Amino acid sequence: MRRIVVLVKLVPATERVKMDPETGTMIRAGLEMVINPLDLYAVEAAVRIREQCKEKVRITAVTMAPPAADDAVREAIAMGCTEGIHLCSKAFAGSDTWATAYTLSQAVKRLDGVDLVLCGERATDGETGQVGPMVGTMLGMPVLTYVSCIDTSDAGRIAAHRAIEGGHEIVECPLPALISVVKEINEPRLPTLSGKIAARQARVPVWGPEEIEAEPDLLGLDGSPTRVVNIYYPTLTRTGEIVSTEDEPVEVCVARLIDFLRAEGAVEGGT
Amino acid sequence: MRSDGGVWVLGEERGGAVHPVSYELLAWGRDLADKLREPLTCAILGNRVQETADTLIHHGADQVLVAANQALGTFLPDPYARILTTLVRDRRPSILLAAATTMGRTLMPILAAMLHTGLTADCTGLDVDPAERLLLQSRPAIGGNVMATIKTPHHRPQMATVRPKSRRPLPLDPGRTGNVIEHNVTSEDLASRISRLGFERDPTAEAPIQDADVIVAGGKGFQNAKRFSEVFQIAELLGAAVGASRMAVDQGWVSYAHQVGLSGKSVSPKLYLALGISGSANHLAGMSSSERIVAVNKDPEANILKVADFGIVGDLAEIVPVLLGQLRAVHKTVKRGDSDA
Numbered sequence: 101m102r103r104i105v106v107l108v109k110l111v112p113a114t115e116r117v118k119m120d121p122e123t124g125t126m127i128r129a130g131l132e133m134v135i136n137p138l139d140l141y142a143v144e145a146a147v148r149i150r151e152q153c154k155e156k157v158r159i160t161a162v163t164m165a166p167p168a169a170d171d172a173v174r175e176a177i178a179m180g181c182t183e184g185i186h187l188c189s190k191a192f193a194g195s196d197t198w199a200t201a202y203t204l205s206q207a208v209k210r211l212d213g214v215d216l217v218l219c220g221e222r223a224t225d226g227e228t229g230q231v232g233p234m235v236g237t238m239l240g241m242p243v244l245t246y247v248s249c250i251d252t253s254d255a256g257r258i259a260a261h262r263a264i265e266g267g268h269e270i271v272e273c274p275l276p277a278l279i280s281v282v283k284e285i286n287e288p289r290l291p292t293l294s295g296k297i298a299a300r301q302a303r304v305p306v307w308g309p310e311e312i313e314a315e316p317d318l319l320g321l322d323g324s325p326t327r328v329v330n331i332y333y334p335t336l337t338r339t340g341e342i343v344s345t346e347d348e349p350v351e352v353c354v355a356r357l358i359d360f361l362r363a364e365g366a367v368e369g370g371t
Numbered sequence: 372m373r374s375d376g377g378v379w380v381l382g383e384e385r386g387g388a389v390h391p392v393s394y395e396l397l398a399w400g401r402d403l404a405d406k407l408r409e410p411l412t413c414a415i416l417g418n419r420v421q422e423t424a425d426t427l428i429h430h431g432a433d434q435v436l437v438a439a440n441q442a443l444g445t446f447l448p449d450p451y452a453r454i455l456t457t458l459v460r461d462r463r464p465s466i467l468l469a470a471a472t473t474m475g476r477t478l479m480p481i482l483a484a485m486l487h488t489g490l491t492a493d494c495t496g497l498d499v500d501p502a503e504r505l506l507l508q509s510r511p512a513i514g515g516n517v518m519a520t521i522k523t524p525h526h527r528p529q530m531a532t533v534r535p536k537s538r539r540p541l542p543l544d545p546g547r548t549g550n551v552i553e554h555n556v557t558s559e560d561l562a563s564r565i566s567r568l569g570f571e572r573d574p575t576a577e578a579p580i581q582d583a584d585v586i587v588a589g590g591k592g593f594q595n596a597k598r599f600s601e602v603f604q605i606a607e608l609l610g611a612a613v614g615a616s617r618m619a620v621d622q623g624w625v626s627y628a629h630q631v632g633l634s635g636k637s638v639s640p641k642l643y644l645a646l647g648i649s650g651s652a653n654h655l656a657g658m659s660s661s662e663r664i665v666a667v668n669k670d671p672e673a674n675i676l677k678v679a680d681f682g683i684v685g686d687l688a689e690i691v692p693v694l695l696g697q698l699r700a701v702h703k704t705v706k707r708g709d710s711d712a
Contacts, residue, residue, distance in 0.1 A: 196489065197480070197483075197490065197492075198483060198484070198487075198488075198489060198490070201480075201484060224634075226492075226512075227492070227493065227633060227634060228492035228493070229476050229480075229492060230476075230479075230480040230483070230490055230492055231480075232480075233477055233480035233481050233484070234480045234481070234483065234484040236481075237452075237480070237481045237484035237485060238484050242448065242449070242564040242565050243448055243477065243481060244565065245473065245476070245477040246473050246477075259568070261571075262473070263473075264473040264474075265385075265472060265473060266572060266573065267570055267571050267572040267573040268570070268571045268573060269445075269567060269569075269570050270567070270568040270569040270570065270571065271565050271566065271567050271568060272565070272566055272568060273564050273565040273566070274564060324489070325483075325487070325488050325489030325490075325523050325525070325526040326489035326490070326491060326508075326521050326522065326523050327521065327522050327523075327524060328512075328519050328520070328521050329507075329520050329521065329522050330519070330520040331512065331517050331518070331519050331520075332517065332518050332520070333517055333518070333652075340664070340676075340679045340680040340681050340682055341680070341681050341682070342671075342676055342679070342681075342682040342683075342684060343682070343683055343684070344671065344683070344684040344685060345683065345684065345685030345686065345689065345690065346684070346685070350685065350689050350690055350693050351693055351697075353683045353685060353690070354683070354690060354693045354694050354697050355697065356681075357665065357667075357681060357683060357694065358694075358697050358698070358701065360665065360680075360681040361609070361642070361665070362701075364641070364642050364663055366585055366609055366611075366642050367609065367698065367701050368701070
């Protein structure tokens with residue numbers, strides 16, 4: 101194993117939103133952005149592979165993010181990645197999953213000796229899970245998704261468990277390969293103090309369309325096959341019977357609920 | 372790629388049988404095909420799919436494209452993607468749908484990358500724009516609080532994965548007829564860089580919630596893990612499975628296996644009780660195809676009450692003890708009635 105690339109993404113901190121135990125309401129963290137939680141598992145998996153390898157393994161974290169938003173790669177460096185690359189250009193704006201995957205795959209093609217590409221199974225904001233398999237395909241690599249366990253002891257090959265419906269599938273394939281990981285794979289470490297210092301001091305190069313030798317037509321909104329044409333609040337159409345404890349005693353409201361359940365056959369017995 | 376029209380859905384074979392999610396896809400596809408006045412094709416790869424092609428026609432397909440081989444009995448990306456890109460390039464459908472299973476969510480992005488076309492994940496609604504004849508793909512967006520509608524204007528096929536259990540299959544029509552076309556599987560088709568070494572069945576991997584007739588689900592209205600245990604008590608009295616909102620799972624009140632919604636499981640029970648769940652688009656995406664929905668929420672404007680067939684606006688802390696009491700009373704009555712009989 102010479103080099104591992106980890107794809108990381110900055111997402112809104114929705115997973116870290118805490119609730120007020122007194123009121124049961126959400127404590128909003130504002131617009132705080134964090135590294136996609138599942139990407140931490142991909143970074144951890146890369147660092148563990150390096151720890152088990154005899155040879156020196158270089159780990160490169162790659163992110164596509166707006167200007168000055170290279171926090172995801174810096175967090176990856178703090179956890180043990182060797183270096184980071186920040187893909188950033190106005191030309192990348194508005195990318196859908198296809199254009200994002202194209203941009204990321206072009207960047208990975210510029211890196212020497214990549215034996216493995218790791219990413220989280222999905223990001224918590226878009227929740228598509230599409231970019232990883234698309235990147236692997238564009239790089240011509242075999243793609244293993246939903247990976248919960250990996251073994252790189254066999255040189256030039258990788259064995260993995262995939263968490264799929266009903267159990268775990270055991271697979272193996274030659275390297276280089278792309279692997280998307282799920283939470284079961286490990287327990288991500290916290291950054292060390294020296295890791296944090298390294299992350300702060302790291303020079304993270306910014307790459308645009310020229311650096312990745314991209315076709316301009318395939319980037320950003322123009323290069324995206326899909327278009328969001330409408331954002332709306334779902335129209336909810338069922339018109340059910342609604343009772344309120346402000347209008348009637350709780351016991352009466354619940355009794356009517358029980359009647360409804362009985363009519364649906366969910367509770368037994370007549371009245 | 373240009374298109375000759377036609378709506379395709381990708382069936383799934385699992386363990387030598389057609390997986391029921393294929394029939395859900397056919398219900399989605401039938402709607403679109405009828406609106407476009409185009410034929411509906413089910414493409415299916417597997418070990419014994421020839422034997423089951425008729426069932427796919429009885430569930431709504433006009434045509435079934437079959438690639439049958441022992442080596443296709445389990446999903447492997449290389450042969451599946453190779454065969455499907457060949458079929459798609461030869462026959463040029465305008466729409467290709469698959470289920471958002473681990474297979475669909477792996478295979479479809481691979482196909483979209485190979486075919487250079489757009490793909491929308493986890494749709495909960497599909498329609499056709501009548502003027503442009505384009506597929507309208509709807510899914511929850513931005514953390515699941517709003518819906519986005521997405522189009523693929525110029526690339527073909529227009530591809531989407533749809534949530535399992537977000538739609539019921541069409542009633543079986545044994546009188547339906549259609550044609551079955553076999554793809555001749557070659558040894559080149561079957562070459563695979565990935566080898567499947569085995570499969571370890573995990574009895575806990577499939578949470579029982581997806582097969583349950585009745586689900587009692589709790590959300591942030593329960594406020595803490597101790598109070599959330601009341602959801603289990605209610606479920607036990609109703610012989611129901613326990614569901615939960617993402618919030619309840621994130622707080623650690625209940626395990627991820629119980630999570631209902633876009634980021635968890637989709638369910639389609641006969642009866643769904645949502646207690647203290649406001650009903651974000653994320654959550655609704657996972658349960659709105661339930662036959663009957665009951666909601667209890669303190670906020671009269673909560674979305675969940677708008678999809679409910681019966682709802683109570685009120686404080687869970689007051690309602691749940693009364694509900695537990697009345698359910699226990701019903702149980703006692705029924706038990707006494709049984710022993711008398």
